[in-house]
Amino acid sequence: MVSLSSISFALALLLFIRFLLSSKKRRLPPCPPALPFIGHLYLFKKPLHHALVRLADRHGPVLLLRFGSVPVLVVSSSSAAEECFTTNDVTFANRPNLPSGKHLSNNYTTLGTSNYGPHWRNLRRIATIELLSSPRLLSSTDVRAEEVHELARRLFLNSKGGTSEGFVKVELKSWLFELALNIMMRMIAGKRYYGNDAGVSEEARQFREIVEAAFSLGGTSNLGDFLPMLRWVDFQGVRKRLVSLQKRRDEFMQRLIDEYRNASLEIKQEEEAEKKKKKNMIGDLLLLQKTDPEYYTDQTIKALCFSLLQAGTDTSSNTIEWAMSLLLNNGEALTKVREEIDARVGNERLVEEADLSNLPYLQCVIAETLRLYPAGPLLLPHKSTSECAVEGYSIPQGTMLLVNAYYIHRDAKTWEEPAKFKPERFENGKGEGKWMIPFGMGRRRCPGEGLAMREVGLALGTLIQCFEWKRVGEEEVDMSEGPGLTLPKAVPLEAMYSPRQAMINILAGL
Known part of the structure; x- marks a missing residue:
């Protein structure tokens, strides 16, 4: 007689295989190596926004991480953040x-x-x-x-x-x-x-x-x-x-x-x-x-x-x-x-x-x-209600979104001398069009x-x-x-x- 645990294991295995097959058809964001069960939690030290800055510098501004069992989209560029809050705002x-x-x-x-x-x-x-x-x-x-x-x-x-x-x-x-x-x-x-x-x-x-x-x-x-x-x-x-x-x-x-x-x-x-x-x-x-x-x-x-x-x-x-x-x-x-x-x-x-x-x-x-x-420095987390696309990547339904405003505000592609305190950069409308959130x-x-x-x-x-x-x-x-x-x-x-x-x-x- 087939036990309940065997049935549960078989169902879990089928779901996992289905996920692998479906993920091959989708272009998911880059993902650093993860550990079993804890995922990428081992990478994080306080403050979290600095840990995510290091990951973005190494792997890119759009990452799909795993905090234990929770999939997490980390966005560290103004273009990706804008897409999240305009095209994918709902x-x-x-x-x-x-x-x-x-x-x-x-x-x-x-x-x-x-x-x-x-x-x-x-x-x-x-x-x-x-x-x-x-x-x-x-x-x-x-x-x-x-x-x-x-x-x-x-x-x-x-x-x-x-x-x-x-x-x-x-x-x-x-x-x-x-x-x-x-x-x-x-x-x-x-x-x-x-x-x-x-x-x-x-x-x-x-x-x-x-x-x-x-x-x-x-x-x-x-x-x-x-x-x-x-x-x-x-x-x-x-x-x-x-x-x-x-x-x-x-x-x-x-x-x-x-x-x-x-x-x-x-x-x-x-x-x-x-x-x-x-x-x-x-x-x-x-x-x-x-x-x-x-x-x-x-x-x-x-x-x-x-x-x-x-x-x-x-x-x-x-x-x-x-x-x-x-x-x-x-x-x-x-x-x-x-x-x-x-x-x-x-x-x-x-x-x-x-x-x-x-x-x-x-x-x-x-x-x-x-x-x-x-x-x-990290905007309050959001969560996707359906599958969507960000910067050409497929984002699964139920993914937590973390936007690293700290990184975006100091992005050298947008700001000259990004770490320097320079209020003059905003004088006479010079800061218009430069993304801050x-x-x-x-x-x-x-x-x-x-x-x-x-x-x-x-x-x-x-x-x-x-x-x-x-x-x-x-x-x-x-x-x-x-x-x-x-x-x-x-x-x-x-x-x-x-x-x-x-x-x-x-x-x-x-």
Whole structure:
């Protein structure tokens, strides 16, 4: 009698033979030698985008790898990436939904993790129209201005109000992170956690721990995602930590919703309640909940708010930190930005968001920073829903797509002196037509680009307008990259600063 295991083995063998026969008819992308079971996982060291750079240099810009049991298309050229996000944009609009992502994505239903379809389109509509549209961003201009001014005020006081002799040393990373958290939390829940000379509350401490843990675990390589045999073992302890973090995050976000809901009930005048609800994202979403309670559940609101929060904090603060590091290592560019601000804004008031379009060199500095150090060096992974062609190669259905933006931004075929910080390459439209994708491309392009550019431009412009900056010593700022999804600096930025004499009266009045 034929056993069940024999039948299973025979079926697996037939499927494997069928795959080999079909693959001979197709022109698959180049594939470096792989090991049994683990595929190409043995080739990777952190940070992953650098490991993929080495593979692209050796084997070409379009590669078909295997992460354990998962086929992965790695794209490292602008032409191939453009084909993925134009001709094949719908084909690659899905996410791979890796097992470890289930816990922090509300079972793959968040804006960043849900597959292309009605639910994702509705979340995208909410984000782009209800929360992050130009009119919405215009209505929250004061929030960003107040938080950037508060950062300037705190730095001014930290320097003893400009009365200390010489420069004061500051570690900027934590200040910038707190700025980004304050901006996002005020836009989401109308709350500020840092500043106003108040001590850090227990709620703020918990909040920061949750956000930092989410960033850390989001960048953790979980072998169980690619090796099914390890999924039940959890020898890395990732699943246990994810489950714990999910519980803490949901409880925290639910408290924010309940707090807002209860505060609204205490307001007797309906008109005042409606006005209050329009001041932040939770209020906007609770209004939508009244119209469609089955769709806009508390769980949906929590997941959407936290995904926007997570996407809008570390990315922006890291970009400002990289920009300041680059400017400190390139004093001529720093001087040029300051002179532009002095000439076009002056010293009688602080930089405003409305000024940013009139500060072209500052915009060039930000563009060059995003070119060299994109907040997502590897774009979030996509997955093909059907077989397609990229650069003449056949790409099988169910293939994960990784686009190496870091490599594309430094491709010597596109950029002269690609590793050099040169904002002038973007002056007077010279950068037009040269491919950059720091916010992705196509249907899954980041909806928060407008917010990020406003926040980074305002914060960077204010820091340069208000303070003199220099390196801690003679040596250049360490530009080593740390591991993580959002390309953090390996060594947090420390710098020397002093309030500019022309700005002391303005700073003292904040």
